[in-house]
Amino acid sequence: MNISLTFIIALKALRVNALRSVLTMLGVIIGVAAVIALVSIGTGAQDKIVGQIEALGSNLLIIVNASSRDSGARMGAGSKLSLTTEDVDAIANEKQLITIASPTIHTKGQVISGNFNWSTDIIGANKSFFIARDWSIAEGRFFNELENNSSAKIGILGKTVVDNISPNNSPVGTLIRVNRVPIKVIGALEPKGQSADGKDQDDIIIIPMQTVQKRILGSNKRARPNMVHVIWVKVINSSRMSEAEERIKEILRKQHKIRPGKEDDFKIHNLEEIRNTVSQSIGVFTLLLGAVASIALVVGGIGIMNIMLVSVTERTKEIGLRMALGAKRKDILMQFIIESITLSLIGGFIGIIFGMIVSYLISKTAGWPTTIDINSIIIAFFFSAAIGIIFGAYPARKASLLDPIDALRFE
Amino acid sequence: MELIKLSNLSKTYQIGQNEVEALKNVDLKIQDGEFVAIMGPSGSGKSTLMNLLGCLDKPSKGEYVLDQNIISELDSNKLAEIRNKKIGFVFQNFNLLARTTAIENVEIPLIYSGLNFKERELKAKKKLDLVGLKDRIDHKPNQLSGGQQQRVAIARALVNEPVVVLADEPTGALDSKTGEEIMSIFQRLNKSGITIILVTHEIDVASHAKRVITFKDGVIIEDKKKN
Numbered sequence: 001m002n003i004s005l006t007f008i009i010a011l012k013a014l015r016v017n018a019l020r021s022v023l024t025m026l027g028v029i030i031g032v033a034a035v036i037a038l039v040s041i042g043t044g045a046q047d048k049i050v051g052q053i054e055a056l057g058s059n060l061l062i063i064v065n066a067s068s069r070d071s072g073a074r075m076g077a078g079s080k081l082s083l084t085t086e087d088v089d090a091i092a093n094e095k096q097l098i099t100i101a102s103p104t105i106h107t108k109g110q111v112i113s114g115n116f117n118w119s120t121d122i123i124g125a126n127k128s129f130f131i132a133r134d135w136s137i138a139e140g141r142f143f144n145e146l147e148n149n150s151s152a153k154i155g156i157l158g159k160t161v162v163d164n165i166s167p168n169n170s171p172v173g174t175l176i177r178v179n180r181v182p183i184k185v186i187g188a189l190e191p192k193g194q195s196a197d198g199k200d201q202d203d204i205i206i207i208p209m210q211t212v213q214k215r216i217l218g219s220n221k222r223a224r225p226n227m228v229h230v231i232w233v234k235v236i237n238s239s240r241m242s243e244a245e246e247r248i249k250e251i252l253r254k255q256h257k258i259r260p261g262k263e264d265d266f267k268i269h270n271l272e273e274i275r276n277t278v279s280q281s282i283g284v285f286t287l288l289l290g291a292v293a294s295i296a297l298v299v300g301g302i303g304i305m306n307i308m309l310v311s312v313t314e315r316t317k318e319i320g321l322r323m324a325l326g327a328k329r330k331d332i333l334m335q336f337i338i339e340s341i342t343l344s345l346i347g348g349f350i351g352i353i354f355g356m357i358v359s360y361l362i363s364k365t366a367g368w369p370t371t372i373d374i375n376s377i378i379i380a381f382f383f384s385a386a387i388g389i390i391f392g393a394y395p396a397r398k399a400s401l402l403d404p405i406d407a408l409r410f411e
Numbered sequence: 412m413e414l415i416k417l418s419n420l421s422k423t424y425q426i427g428q429n430e431v432e433a434l435k436n437v438d439l440k441i442q443d444g445e446f447v448a449i450m451g452p453s454g455s456g457k458s459t460l461m462n463l464l465g466c467l468d469k470p471s472k473g474e475y476v477l478d479q480n481i482i483s484e485l486d487s488n489k490l491a492e493i494r495n496k497k498i499g500f501v502f503q504n505f506n507l508l509a510r511t512t513a514i515e516n517v518e519i520p521l522i523y524s525g526l527n528f529k530e531r532e533l534k535a536k537k538k539l540d541l542v543g544l545k546d547r548i549d550h551k552p553n554q555l556s557g558g559q560q561q562r563v564a565i566a567r568a569l570v571n572e573p574v575v576v577l578a579d580e581p582t583g584a585l586d587s588k589t590g591e592e593i594m595s596i597f598q599r600l601n602k603s604g605i606t607i608i609l610v611t612h613e614i615d616v617a618s619h620a621k622r623v624i625t626f627k628d629g630v631i632i633e634d635k636k637k638n
Contacts, residue, residue: 009522012511016510317506318508321506321519322519322523323467323491323494324465324467324494324500325495325500325519326491326492326494326496326520326571327523328487328488328491328523329487329488330488331491405467405468408467408502408506
């Protein structure tokens with residue numbers, strides 16, 4: 001006797017008690033829907049945060065100045081400017097590990113264009129900065145080495161700055177003033193959105209580094225001509241991030257003549273490492289959500305077992321008759337197992353659809369990002385099939401072990 | 412041809428502390444094409460005999476040969492196969508599956524023989540035709556009279572061309588007129604060469620058979636053949 005026929009017999013038996021079958025399925029439906037919806041919230045959060053980290057640029061090491069110590073009081077990150085352009089050149093020399101080492105200097109300033117003005121972050125950078133950050137231009141062009149070295153008065157605007165100083169028309173080609181220095185806008189950047197810590201990465205104006213050094217910071221007495229606030233290092237590939245980090249540490253300690261045992265005067269942020277840590281911790285969180293939801297699934301399975309036991313008792317006479325007419329024990333076993341698998345699979349299928357709807361509603365109403373992973377659908381499907389087998393096995397075995405004579409006599 | 416041979420067959424049940432001997436050293440031979448009625452008061456062992464003949468139970472002692480198969484030596488899977496292929500059951504209370512059409516009820520034994528849908532339908536239709544229910548094939552048991560239900564059950568018993576039909580009080584749940592109808596079907600089937608063994612305690616019913624075997628306390632006390 002073949003499976004498809006057993007399946008048809010099972011469907012018929014389930015249809016006879018349609019309401020009971022639906023109520024039994026409800027346990028599995030809710031369980032599967034809960035797994036799908038909750039895991040989609042976890043995965044959505046993971047995707048969003050990982051996306052934000054990746055938006056900073058791929059294979060990126062970010063080197064910043066460390067805190068300084070003033071009579072034992074630590075002054076906070078970046079309070080001591082130890083990084084220099086010479087450090088950048090030394091790092092860039094490690095060509096087997098590093099593709100780009102790009103320095104930036106940072107300050108704040110007021111951008112004025114006609115009647116609009118906006119306070120924003122000013123970044124002095126080289127052309128390679130855009131490559132290191134995987135940042136592309138929406139309109140206009142990047143600046144070149146020549147313009148950088150000649151301290152050209154040009155700049156590229158982030159999306160937020162464009163929106164605030166030139167909301168109606170393209171800023172490219174216009175002349176603006178940045179801290180009273182006239183700057184010609186040559187380009188506008190693609191938006192990058194919020195960073196992982198909630199900072200608007202598009203609230204920015206990028207100006208050639210030499211221009212910032214000489215014309216914008218020029219009057220500041222703390223500004224040394226070779227100073228660097230941040231070095232953006234792009235590593236050859238993601239598997240060599242730690243190796244590159246170690247190597248840069250060595251180079252910088254040597255450059256800065258730090259004696260063994262003394263603290264570093266710089267700090268290296270390994271984005272890959274941060275990404276993995278965050279991704280892992282959210283992964284654990286997702287797993288936890290899934291595990292909690294699975295409890296509902298197990299409860300659903302117990303519901304199936306309960307109903308199958310009732311069904312076996314109710315149909316004792318039918319079982320006896322089928323045996324008398326030639327059903328083997330394994331035919332009876334299969335009949336009831338398939339019946340419970342059918343219950344759990346239909347329940348699982350409806351649960352998947354239901355879970356997707358719930359997940360969609362959550363992202364719409366609560367505004368949480370949700371991602372439905374094809375894996376969680378596959379897992380939910382097989383899990384519900386397994387529930388059917390596991391919780392159907394005992395009632396089915398009970399049915400198959402009935403004595404045909406007693407079963408036939410059962411009233 | 413010798414269809415059934417029981418040699419020194421015994422069946423003992425354990426009821427609590429006591430052993431009850433339902434059949435005691437029964438020897439019996441039934442030829443192909445016979446119409447046998449088994450009679451006796453309740454507790455005489457006739458139901459036990461039917462269960463053994465129907466391969467639903469195994470003897471405690473002795474040998475049972477059905478159509479050259481030594482039944483007493485077979486395992487439960489083999490017994491299921493024998494029941495499926497060689498035996499047709501007709502029960503007192505019909506035992507049709509509720510909410511299942513006549514033709515689907517008749518098809519059940521064929522399902523377990525592994526026939527496909529077309530073959531099943533063809534065979535089931537033929538047998539329903541034979542018992543005069545050609546136009547009732549899609550009726551469910553609750554839409555059929557008692558006599559019609561028993562005829563569906565007979566069609567089901569015949570559908571796999573068994574070597575013997577075992578009928579346990581087939582008229583017990585029917586009025587006497589309908590009972591007569593059912594018995595005439597059995598007679599007609601027997602005339603066409605089908606072996607029938609029927610258990611009853613009604614002499615009227617037994618009178619349709621060509622041979623009447625009477626049991627008492629687990630032994631045959633009378634074995635009477637009509638000319």
